[in-house]
Amino acid sequence: MSQWSQHGRLQPHDPIADDGDEVHFCSTCAFGSACLPAGLDKTALNELHMLVGHVGPFHDGDIVFRSGERFGAVFAVRAGMVKTRQLDDEGHEQVLGFHLPGEMIGLDAIHPAKYPCDAIALDTVFVCRFSFPALSTLATKIPDVQGRLFDLLSADIGKSARYSGDHAADERLAAFLLDLSGRYAARGFAPNAFRLVMPRADIANFLRLAAETVSRVLRRFQDQNLIRVDGREVELTDKAALRKLARHILRD
Amino acid sequence: MSQWSQHGRLQPHDPIADDGDEVHFCSTCAFGSACLPAGLDKTALNELHMLVGHVGPFHDGDIVFRSGERFGAVFAVRAGMVKTRQLDDEGHEQVLGFHLPGEMIGLDAIHPAKYPCDAIALDTVFVCRFSFPALSTLATKIPDVQGRLFDLLSADIGKSARYSGDHAADERLAAFLLDLSGRYAARGFAPNAFRLVMPRADIANFLRLAAETVSRVLRRFQDQNLIRVDGREVELTDKAALRKLARHILRD
DNA sequence: CGGCGGCTTGAAGGACGTCAAGATTAGTGG
DNA sequence: CCACTAATCTTGACGTCCTTCAAGCCGCCG
Numbered sequence: 001m002s003q004w005s006q007h008g009r010l011q012p013h014d015p016i017a018d019d020g021d022e023v024h025f026c027s028t029c030a031f032g033s034a035c036l037p038a039g040l041d042k043t044a045l046n047e048l049h050m051l052v053g054h055v056g057p058f059h060d061g062d063i064v065f066r067s068g069e070r071f072g073a074v075f076a077v078r079a080g081m082v083k084t085r086q087l088d089d090e091g092h093e094q095v096l097g098f099h100l101p102g103e104m105i106g107l108d109a110i111h112p113a114k115y116p117c118d119a120i121a122l123d124t125v126f127v128c129r130f131s132f133p134a135l136s137t138l139a140t141k142i143p144d145v146q147g148r149l150f151d152l153l154s155a156d157i158g159k160s161a162r163y164s165g166d167h168a169a170d171e172r173l174a175a176f177l178l179d180l181s182g183r184y185a186a187r188g189f190a191p192n193a194f195r196l197v198m199p200r201a202d203i204a205n206f207l208r209l210a211a212e213t214v215s216r217v218l219r220r221f222q223d224q225n226l227i228r229v230d231g232r233e234v235e236l237t238d239k240a241a242l243r244k245l246a247r248h249i250l251r252d
Numbered sequence: 253m254s255q256w257s258q259h260g261r262l263q264p265h266d267p268i269a270d271d272g273d274e275v276h277f278c279s280t281c282a283f284g285s286a287c288l289p290a291g292l293d294k295t296a297l298n299e300l301h302m303l304v305g306h307v308g309p310f311h312d313g314d315i316v317f318r319s320g321e322r323f324g325a326v327f328a329v330r331a332g333m334v335k336t337r338q339l340d341d342e343g344h345e346q347v348l349g350f351h352l353p354g355e356m357i358g359l360d361a362i363h364p365a366k367y368p369c370d371a372i373a374l375d376t377v378f379v380c381r382f383s384f385p386a387l388s389t390l391a392t393k394i395p396d397v398q399g400r401l402f403d404l405l406s407a408d409i410g411k412s413a414r415y416s417g418d419h420a421a422d423e424r425l426a427a428f429l430l431d432l433s434g435r436y437a438a439r440g441f442a443p444n445a446f447r448l449v450m451p452r453a454d455i456a457n458f459l460r461l462a463a464e465t466v467s468r469v470l471r472r473f474q475d476q477n478l479i480r481v482d483g484r485e486v487e488l489t490d491k492a493a494l495r496k497l498a499r500h501i502l503r504d
Numbered sequence: 505c506g507g508c509g510g511c512t513t514g515a516a517g518g519a520c521g522t523c524a525a526g527a528t529t530a531g532t533g534g
Numbered sequence: 535c536c537a538c539t540a541a542t543c544t545t546g547a548c549g550t551c552c553t554t555c556a557a558g559c560c561g562c563c564g
Contacts, residue, residue, distance in 0.1 A: 094417045108410050116413075140392050150401070151362060155364075161360070161412055164348070164415070213551095213552060214511095215512055216552095464543090
């Protein structure tokens with residue numbers, strides 16, 4: 001039963017394809033595209049090196065940053081998957097999102113000047129740390145970096161609106177699968193077969209469902225030949241049908 | 253039955269208390285606090301005047317900006333209340349938020365470079381229009397303006413997370429009332445008695461409830477002496493109890 | 505092999521939605 | 535100022551989707 005284990009590119013300890021070096025950016029770097037066309041000279045490159053640090057590995061359950069900590073940096077996921085979540089004073093968890101390689105976390109910490117949520121590795125995770133004061137300074141000097149930051153922040157507002165509506169469980173789950181698929185595709189991973197790195201309970205929490213409901217809907221999707229599921233491995237076999245289900249949530 | 257009509261400061265056509273002039277900012281201006289300490293000279297002030305335009309009045313139902321329009325500016329509400337909402341292709345509405353004087357709208361449009369939602373006046377509304385290209389340029393010159401923009405954007409990410417969780421109808425509504433109360437207070441309005449400018453259906457949609465549920469819960473709150481309601485006028489008479497209800501949603 | 509956490513499946517109950525009817529208010533024109 | 539209409543709000547009865555509770559299963563790791 002392991003046709004599955006070959007799918008995707010997210011095996012633990014998967015070597016990081018494009019790691020950057022003294023001169024080049026990681027190909028997934030959120031700022032590479034802003035810096036390169038800006039004709040970034042070595043001085044600026046050096047500044048960038050000063051403000052960026054590669055951190056990791058983190059392992060399943062490790063904390064990248066913790067709610068309440070003083071804000072000092074934003075992070076880009078380089079490898080693995082990170083979940084962000086809040087705990088209320090009674091320990092109730094609220095999952096805010098799942099973050100893939102190339103995506104930015106910690107942007108919601110700028111204003112309160114402390115992290116409003118925990119960021120937790122779901123598997124083996126490497127991140128880039130961007131000192132935010134340094135990044136801000138760089139942004140005043142390089143308008144494209146400033147613009148890129150504005151874009152990243154603005155996009156995050158839009159993202160959090162995505163699942164805010166009132167929708168049936170199957171619409172939510174269809175949207176979730178397609179959303180992940182699209183984000184994997186954007187990062188060069190296989191879009192139609194991937195691993196749900198997070199436990200069912202986290203998916204459920206994120207989508208405001210019970211874990212049992214997630215289980216039942218996934219099973220129903222499989223019975224309807226929309227997907228194939230084996231544990232945490234999933235294959236999308238009828239994206240058109242999924243898209244139809246998710247059309248109210250994914251408008252773009 | 254009109255003890256109510258005297259409450260609050262949100263009568264239609266309420267004169268705008270502090271309107272700014274050729275030299276001074278509106279007291280509610282999101283950027284005044286960034287510019288003044290920066291020792292903004294007249295040159296810079298002139299730049300600011302170039303990029304800011306007062307727009308209005310809008311009336312109930314009028315559109316401030318429309319989903320899909322090319323993004324060119326962000327707006328600060330100066331008077332009245334604005335709702336933002338999305339419509340899907342079948343006309344289903346999703347209310348994203350209600351915006352009070354002093355609050356910023358349109359920040360979610362930066363990334364897609366077009367407004368992702370409609371902004372609609374709920375009563376008589378005046379806004380300030382900030383040309384975003386000009387604002388960006390100013391931000392590269394005045395780091396505090398850049399920082400203020402980062403703050404506003406970051407805060408919006410946090411805000412949209414606020415109601416994202418799974419909570420009972422009465423918890424949601426309690427949080428909604430306290431949230432409004434706090435925001436009114438922050439802007440110098442009476443925090444404990446105010447007008448719910450928007451129809452019940454909009455509140456319901458925003459909180460992912462049915463309008464009937466909103467009606468029933470408000471009635472129950474009144475029966476429990478937590479609030480007093482008369483049409484759209486509301487008075488919070490037991491904020492401690494409301495806070496207890498809302499404690500899972502409002503952590504701060 | 506044995507234990508444990510995560511996942512699945514079934515049965516029952518509940519919170520909220522839907523439907524329908526009335527009540528109240530607001531808006532409009534005579 | 536009042537009558538008339540339309541929109542909004544309220545209230546009740548009923549249905550349903552999802553949760554909760556409970557039990558069993560599976561895979562993993564010591």
